[in-house]
Amino acid sequence: MTLFIISILIFVGVEALPGDLTEAVLGQSATPETVAAFRKELKLDLPPHIRYLSWLGGIVRGEFGNSLANGRPIADLIGWRIGNSLFLAATTAAIAVPLSILLGIVAALYRNSFFDRAISMVTLSTISFPEFFVAYILIALLSVQLIIFPSISNINAQMPFLEKIHAIVLPCLTLTLVVVAHMMRQTRAAIINILASPFIEMAKLKGLKKTRIVIFHAFPNALSPVINVVAVNLAYLVAGVVIVEVVFVFPGLGQLLVDSVSKRDIPVVQASGLIFASVYITLNLLADMLSIISNPRLRNPK
């Protein structure tokens, strides 16, 4: 339902773009006849609601139409870029999720220790840094000074897996740093919240071992907030990927979106915007569902 409303929003919004595409493609000197023919070819002469329905129908069938800038089918343009973006995001998630949960739990257990303070100082500053600052510092250190990793991560389908990994180390590291900071802080807060509840006190008074309390008493109850944190941050990754892709000239969907916005390539903007939105919405939905599954209390609304 939300997705449907958003598809309307995207269509109407982009429809309202000032400037005419025909002029941009054909140039200033085009005769009225060629302009009319061009508009007809792109079906720009039809009323908006008919174009909206045919656009939506096309997407449902997996046809996004053609790019206006170079005439290639959008599905071709987007297809391999989605793969690249997902590859980057999945690698980041695979590193960031376990790492931040572990760090969050440790920081919560040894609250106010040196380790906790150090880590919360570091994460506070990483949160404050814009993604591109982190990215350029990493470039300056690891690719200019030490020359270990490439500063431009260009990957293609023919590359062997290890080479691909080597190419995306820097963008992946940037995203990991930013996401881990957020996730770890929220995990820490969630666990501290649980540790302060009476049943943990009770378990402590019963004389249970600390590891047992953490694993069997605290963790199952912390699962629901932690899952929520993870899903929200993965959704955040979706948007964060855009900036990082631009910094590293990574051939992903975010790069395509930014390029198309400046080229006013309407169908590409519409299509990639819709994909970003659906991934984002799906992840948020998943978060809600998982937290209901992991917390039986939410299953019976009062």
Place this chain on the structure above:
Amino acid sequence: MAFFKLLRSSPLSARIGLAIVLINIAAAILAPVISPYGETEIVGDVWVSPSPDHYLGTDHLGRDLFTRLVYGARNTIAIAFVTTVLSFMVGALCGFFAATLGGWTDLSLSRGVDIIMAFPTLIFALMVLSVVGTSITSLIIVIALLDSTRVFRLSRAVAMDIEIMEFVEAARLRGEGTWWLMRHEILPNAMPPLVAEFGLRFCFVFLFIAALSFLGLGIQPPTADWGSMVMENAGAITFGIFTPLVPAGAIAFLTVGVNLIVDWFLHLASGLED
């Protein structure tokens, strides 16, 4: 003088934060006085190293980087501040209305906000800005409206808690109007969480504008702005020149400062003992 007393009891981190913010505000206000050159004046070679003539060197067009940085503080901070204020006026007003009126006002506002928030903010802003163009006014309005959704959520939740208190009920039975209720009963009680949120939202808006400018869709050249300065000079980094790190560092510096103050404030508001 209660303020100074509070200041004396503040932890070191909050003082550092305050100092950072004050330095930035001073730079922003005094920009024409302390900067040695004009904002868009070309004064030397491209990417000159720092020297007594150019404290931080020059940028990709040979403009003095220190001058650009100081003017950038002025533009970036002012725009982020205006945006945050606007977003709070819209967000808090709608949030209070939703809480006090309830019914379909609440329902329609909340659903509308849900829809906007279902969309990643950056992507939404990119698309809207490509439609309305990237003038400073439209930048401020678009970001303020997008950001006001978060303010709405918070202020609605806070106002909901206050709305069920007896004193609001009493005022209502006295026959006070909605506006009076919001202004005299809810607003004063909702102030502390909103002030802390203001700091957080300012950071967010500030980083957001920087990101948009970095993508070339925010504040347009030749206006000095930290985000676009990073983008313009990005090429230098592969030659081992650290020019783009300077404005990016300035962004990070200010955000850390504001965050330190907000942390302290949240700590105060929560009444937590160490």
